[in-house]
Amino acid sequence: MTTERRWNGWGDASVHEELKPEARAFLAQAIGEGQPPSDATFAAALAQVDAQPSRLPPHPLVDTRAETRLRASFGQSMHDWLRLRFGVLGRVTDGVAFPSSSAEVRALLTWAREQGVQVLPSGGATSVAGHLTPVGAAPVLTLNMGRMMRLLDLDPVAQLARFEAGVAGPDLEAQLRAHGFTLGHFPQSFELSTLGGWVVTRSSGQQSARYGRIEQLFAGGTLQTPEREWTLPTFPASAAGPDLREWVLGSEGRIGVLTEASVRVTRAPVAERFVGIFFPDWASGLAAVRRLGQARLGLSMLRLANPAETFTTLQMAGHAGAIRWLERYLSLNGAGEGKCLLFAGFTGASAGAVRSMQRAAAAIWQEHGGVSTGTVLGRKWAQRRFANVYLRNALWDAGYAVDTMETACDWPRVDAMVHALETAGRGALARHGERTHCYTHLSHVYAQGSSVYSTFVYRIGADYDSALARWQSLKTAVGDAIVAQGGTITHQHGVGKDHARWLAAEKGATGMSAIAAMVREFDPQGVMARGNLLGDIE
Amino acid sequence: MTTERRWNGWGDASVHEELKPEARAFLAQAIGEGQPPSDATFAAALAQVDAQPSRLPPHPLVDTRAETRLRASFGQSMHDWLRLRFGVLGRVTDGVAFPSSSAEVRALLTWAREQGVQVLPSGGATSVAGHLTPVGAAPVLTLNMGRMMRLLDLDPVAQLARFEAGVAGPDLEAQLRAHGFTLGHFPQSFELSTLGGWVVTRSSGQQSARYGRIEQLFAGGTLQTPEREWTLPTFPASAAGPDLREWVLGSEGRIGVLTEASVRVTRAPVAERFVGIFFPDWASGLAAVRRLGQARLGLSMLRLANPAETFTTLQMAGHAGAIRWLERYLSLNGAGEGKCLLFAGFTGASAGAVRSMQRAAAAIWQEHGGVSTGTVLGRKWAQRRFANVYLRNALWDAGYAVDTMETACDWPRVDAMVHALETAGRGALARHGERTHCYTHLSHVYAQGSSVYSTFVYRIGADYDSALARWQSLKTAVGDAIVAQGGTITHQHGVGKDHARWLAAEKGATGMSAIAAMVREFDPQGVMARGNLLGDIE
Structure with missing residues (x-):
């Protein structure tokens, strides 16, 4: 498999995720029309690398060509993106082995x-x-x-x-x-x-x-x-x-x-399924996943979206007609506005083992008003579990930055943490006169507590300085909120x-x-x- | 609850475990008549402490009385025992807070x-x-x-x-x-x-x-x-x-x-049971516990005795009549000489959960010739799970030292490890002209491997020097064998x-x-x- 890596964004350069028209309309209404900046060219970026000659002495295993150095100097932090997209590279590595x-x-x-x-x-x-x-x-x-x-x-x-x-x-x-x-x-x-x-x-x-x-x-x-x-x-x-x-x-x-x-x-595993379950509201979803996480049922995944993330998922999915029918069905079953989507994973050595796990889990979620929609949404999630990241590219092209921050904390802090992260993110961009679309899910559920994973979508900013200022405000405010609420500064991304x-x-x-x-x-x-x-x- | 701690042995001074006559006869035959040394008196031990005046400056929280210092200076290592029992204390602590x-x-x-x-x-x-x-x-x-x-x-x-x-x-x-x-x-x-x-x-x-x-x-x-x-x-x-x-x-x-x-x-937990299962031989027991340990069934315990430990357990239990009946039943079901006893623990939030775990486990052990004897032996084990240590006191009084060493290693090494530890222990005492009764169990089973826990019973020795020499030979030989076989020097006892x-x-x-x-x-x-x-x- 030969693929070329995108030099200034996520993933394989030949893969393009589309932003659905519904998603575009939704974001325009929620946080304003996107204003796509014009990206620096690859040639311009290479020229910047060339302007920083390598200071490494020669070594047969070390490659000091500009393209190699460019591709090795950036990860996927928003700071990396801003530097690449606006062509303000800053320091690059001197060589790559x-x-x-x-x-x-x-x-x-x-x-x-x-x-x-x-x-x-x-x-x-x-x-x-x-x-x-x-x-x-x-x-x-x-x-x-x-x-x-x-x-x-x-x-x-x-x-x-x-x-x-x-x-x-x-x-x-x-x-x-x-x-x-x-x-x-x-x-x-x-x-x-x-x-x-x-x-x-x-x-x-x-x-x-x-x-x-x-x-x-x-x-x-x-x-x-x-x-x-x-x-x-x-x-x-x-x-x-x-x-x-x-x-x-x-x-x-x-x-x-x-x-x-x-x-x-x-x-x-011989058998695996991901089931989508809707809860009437955040409180009932939260109570259910905590019980599920403490019940030692052997589930492979519990992933609970808050109302904002659930709403966003359904809005951005396209298929407006099918979604309307789904929402009508859910509403009849008690999950209307404010509903929360849980994906539960069941993985095992036999179909029977998976069935009996699901039976035990269903007994718990039903006590909290959970309505299963079977494996349709779960299958979709599993198919796109690694593809969704590509939306970052599409959003950028539409003028939107998307960043995520995540933490983990004990159960008694989870609800306040979600609130604090979203509030901090919104407040940070508001100081720049911008709106933020925030949503959150619990990506990993433990007996003791949960991870909290928040996404922030906002308009990039017209130039590097304003884009950097927006992002730094966001990062600082949310990081401070995590620490103030007693969370770890990272559950899964590392410190760097x-x-x-x-x-x-x-x-x-x-x-x-x-x-x-x-x-x-x-x-x-x-x-x-x-x-x-x-x-x-x- | 006020209890007095035994100053020169295990546990509560008011608890006395008896060595059953069958056990005494078995050991006499296996490793020779015990020759109980005469223990140093408490008074003699205190006198040794007094001969080492505390070097601590006075502090209101520090107790430097001889009895307090004596009781605080020893653990349950065989080295501790030998020093206390023979009255060769060596260095004691200067004070206790x-x-x-x-x-x-x-x-x-x-x-x-x-x-x-x-x-x-x-x-x-x-x-x-x-x-x-x-x-x-x-x-x-x-x-x-x-x-x-x-x-x-x-x-x-x-x-x-x-x-x-x-x-x-x-x-x-x-x-x-x-x-x-x-x-x-x-x-x-x-x-x-x-x-x-x-x-x-x-x-x-x-x-x-x-x-x-x-x-x-x-x-x-x-x-x-x-x-x-x-x-x-x-x-x-x-x-x-x-x-x-x-x-x-x-x-x-x-x-x-x-x-x-x-x-x-x-x-x-609402429900818990410990089931005793016999396997025809070590190889089948080993294969079964590995599969059980890798099957993610949620069992709370797997504890497999090798043939020597199984034999010892049945010999030392007393109740010779009942054991004969049990052995006849097992023999008819394929588990005769060389059989191995597994205790499997099932613990859960409901009787149903425990039953279904046991059903899934039974399907595996039966494939390896395992014969369940229900919960009779397991209940006995659970009742005595913390009491068996007291046998150390009784064995000493009969002239026998009992020491244990333990390790953990990956599955491919387990069988050779058991053999190496027992061989090393036997060889070490043989160099002193003494026999050793060794037996081993796997106390903790993991997907990757298992702990290996060996017990060595041998005659103490007539005086401190010979007893110390015997124990040091044993400890050195078994420790060296653990390392040579690629095990960790301790799975559960610590380094000290x-x-x-x-x-x-x-x-x-x-x-x-x-x-x-x-x-x-x-x-x-x-x-x-x-x-x-x-x-x-x-």
Whole structure:
């Protein structure tokens, strides 16, 4: 499969998602007509790269061509987008290596230490938190891990698969599926993001309720620290002091490069369905998902949209006629205005297991007024689970920016958190005289609480400065609200540079010092991924 | 409930387990007549403490009486036992404080730093790995956390309970049960061990398959580090860099004192049963538990005894007549000599849920020749789940030492591991001209692998030196075998001082340096729990 990656937006350049006319009309009415800025050309962007000559000494594994450097310097943070689209690139990486073995990574790290070069490991470059932005005074070498994508070993007895860490989601699943296994890790970025990226940013898949977050799936591996190779063996469990896998998880490139990872795999499920259930209102939906999340039923997914997101989903779907009929049916069953859509995932080793899970879950949602619409909407959701991100491109073309922020908190805080995030986002853009269309879903439900995932759609702004100001206001206000409401600054996107300033609110001064000490221990010369996690960007 | 703790053995001094005549006869035949040594008296032990005057400056919270110091200086390691029983105490702690608040812990830590005093936190003093042995040149203050036992907050919505960390198992469960909740953490030491001890040694309960290991249950808390107070907030999940709870888990007192812990609790189950199933042989039992462990059925326990442990269990049970009938029935059903006993736990919110779990599990065990004997044996096991430890006292009185060692490894290694541990144990004692009765069970079954828990019964030895030599040979040989076979040095007992020398085999030099750096970061003066985890005992 050869695809070309879009250089200034999401995904495969040949894939175009349409913004439906209904969606366009809805947004025009809600937040005003979009004013599409004119995008910088690829040639103009390359010229900007050329204006920053690479400061790297030559190395046979390092590519310093302008296009390679351009493509390696940006992720999917709104800050990345604004710089690319308006052609205000700022700092780009000095060169890119595409190592194809641990030995090459080792050699590059040694070279980088000797030459005083910063090393920035990169997986699928899907970060929405600024991980790939080069910072600091030293020249920066980006390590693109994408060539390290092989399945090295599959142990069907221990259900462990050892991969090179640069493998992307589809390649990982394809190699497992050939043996009847799945990892079951499906973040929205699945089509591009990599195993190594998932591990070092503590990624969470859409069906983590069944398969576990990457923390539960990562069983051990090999890291190339700046100074040496370090292998963490696999055990099913251990009480032998600190679990050092946990020091790799969330390390965001600061302690070395993960080159191999063993993951816990599962027999591919025989049966799976996603059911759409409507609740009359937010309170009943919230109560139902909490009970479902605490009932130990083995569901693979619970994903509850608030009224605004439910409304938006139905508005933007097109098919106005079918939607009218659906809404009439729901209204007759008690779910009218203010209704909330839940997608529940049922995954199992047999159709019978899935049926009995669904029966047990239905008994709970029915007590809260939930009305099932069967698998029609769920099938649609599953088909488009990785495609919806492409709407970001279409919205931009219509003059709209869309950004998301997410957190997790304990149940008693969830309702206020949703309110606070939307209010903060709306308030931030209002200070620029703009309206925001906000909506929220709970993407991952736990016994203890839930993630809260809010989307903000607003008009981009006429030029880079005004667009940046709008986005910075939004980001600041929502990040502050998350922390004020007792949430973690990120449930699934990682810290990078964009979230670093809020990290101390949850780690404390003691925790921040401890993380910095860990980074120093592994990387005494400060070679690795400067700026990520700790925000040490000067 | 006022009970007096046995000063030189396990548990409540008023509880006496009998060694059944059948068991005595069996052991005499298997490893020779026991030769009970004569135990040192309490008075003689106190005199040894008096001969080591406390070097602590006076402090109103510190008790330096001989009896208090004696009782605080030993855990349940065989090394502890030998020193107490033979009256060769060695180093004891210089004093004991029983703080009743975080503020008192704080004050004691500050005082200790100023006075150059080592601080050794202690929970239920059930360590079997030497955690409580004072080492190093400085005077040692033991912090007995047992007075800090209150439930501070119960949030039924988030299902979180915040406790003072010195609360012991029964007091914790009683306080939760009053509100309809359970933690479900039942290590064999449950009656004495404490929440804080569970957390800092990464404890695992017998029903961790349902409730999770303490790593999954510990949601956050407050630590008094040598320099300051540090609170880890509770989140259901987070991607915000390293999860600092994981730095507290397994820290074994080296980075501070855990004074409060929030734990994830569950509605107390409505239905629970433990079923005893016999397999014709080890291979079929092993195959069955692996499949059961990988089938995601939600079982609360899988505990498979090897033929030697199964035989021992039936031999030592007494009730020879009933056992004969049972064995005749089993033999007719294919489980004769070499049979293996599995206890499977089914725990759920309804009798129906438990029944359907058992049905699904039975379909699997039957494919491997498993014969259920219903709940008779399982009920017996559950009644005696915390009582069996008392047999250690009875065996000693009969002249026998009993020690256990445990590990966990991936499935492909489990069979060889069992063989290696028993062979190593037998060989070690053979070098002293002694026989060993060894048997093994898999106490915790995971999809990836299993714990392996071996018991070694052998004759104590006539005096301290010979008894110590026998035990050291055993410990060394089995520890070496664990590491050689690719297991972790401990699945559930922790590292302490006894296992520290094997830690580098799994952490690597890089990992050991990192752990030491973490300890230095939190405790730059080296005040805390010297010797634990890192084995820095000089």
